[in-house]
Amino acid sequence: MNEQALITDAQNGNLDAFNTLVLHYQDSVFNTALRILGDEDQAADASQEAFISAFKNISSFRGGSFKAWLMRTVTNACYDELRRKKRRPTTPLEPDNDDGDEMDSPRWLADPNMTPAQQAEADEVEHAIQHCLDNLPLEFKTVVVMADIQGMDYTEVAVAIRVPLGTIKSRLARARLRLRECLQGFAELLPASYRLDEGGALSASK
């Protein structure tokens, strides 16, 4: 995929070229929105809004990392979604399990290649991490999602959320420390391979 050529075509109004970029980045955009908002429906709405806004404003893209530029758009869409949520709070409809109880971690998007045990393990980890992410202040959460979940470098994150590099470093360090403290509370719930040992090192990483 020649990204620069597609961007140029999209800037000239070529919707097909832009849609090729959408297909390439939609998983990243959706995951970012999902981790910031913590709700799949809202994340899907924010992702769609972000792509619409990106197409309308693509002429303002002046080079550099397109992913960072796109992430700025999705971050803004998430902030709008959060503001809307604050004005009109809603009760999410969780799917029921076999016993008729609400499932904490929806599984309808589960990876079909995983065994049920692996899926359950992944769900537990995801639930614990998402819970800790939701407890972070929004500006910390945004930075940690981009840097650690999306794997963006500091410069890209700084471009995406328009703050100085030093602020990114500071927010990221504090967010990681808070997450570590929060996740220690889930030590017993986490499967053995994900458990944090006494010394702070992750068993799975050894």
Add this chain to the structure above:
Amino acid sequence: MNQRDLELLSAYLDGQLTPSDSARLESRINSEWELASALDDLRAARTLLRKLPKRRAPRNFTLTRKIVGQNPPLPRAYPAFRFATVVATLLFFFTFGLNALAPQLAQATSFGMGGGAPEAPELFSAAPAVTEPPALAQAAATEAPLEAASDLAPQGTALPPSEESARVMDTPAAKSEAVGNADELNQTEIQNEAPRPAPIIPSVWLTVFAIIAILGAIFMAAMRRSSADRWK
């Protein structure tokens, strides 16, 4: 350990420090257990975050032209057709309006040349509806002498209405009045039969403008339709 140390450890973990800063921090980590422990905490948190399963987008977020409000590109000739249609339509209505006002304009011009006020009644006599007032006046005029005549007639010798009116008509005053009324009626008829003034702009232009406007509208609709079809 302060906030600055925490930031250094986090940046060190991501390889964001310069080689000299890294070397300096490594020597401190080896000597200070607190820094080593904090580094492990940060690394553990980062590893967990990286292990977070990646979700696939629940649907494709590709955009349609309808979503982004894009219209199909129109041919280059389209603005010219639009301009011609608008101008022809405006000219059509202007011409139509001007020709509709032609009789009034013509009369206004004749007032200006003939002295106006004395001829004012003639202006109204042109329209059939306004011929009624003279007729009513005539009836009123006829009734007044009739009453006077009936007063002169001997009491108890009531005559039939037709004979009465015949008698009234025999009086010289009534005769002269009747002649005057007949002249007025004749004048009104003559004016009614007079040819309408010619339109200011020949009616052929009206037809031309109407045809241009209609054809322009048809061509524009066809262009839009063909552009929309090609767009699909």
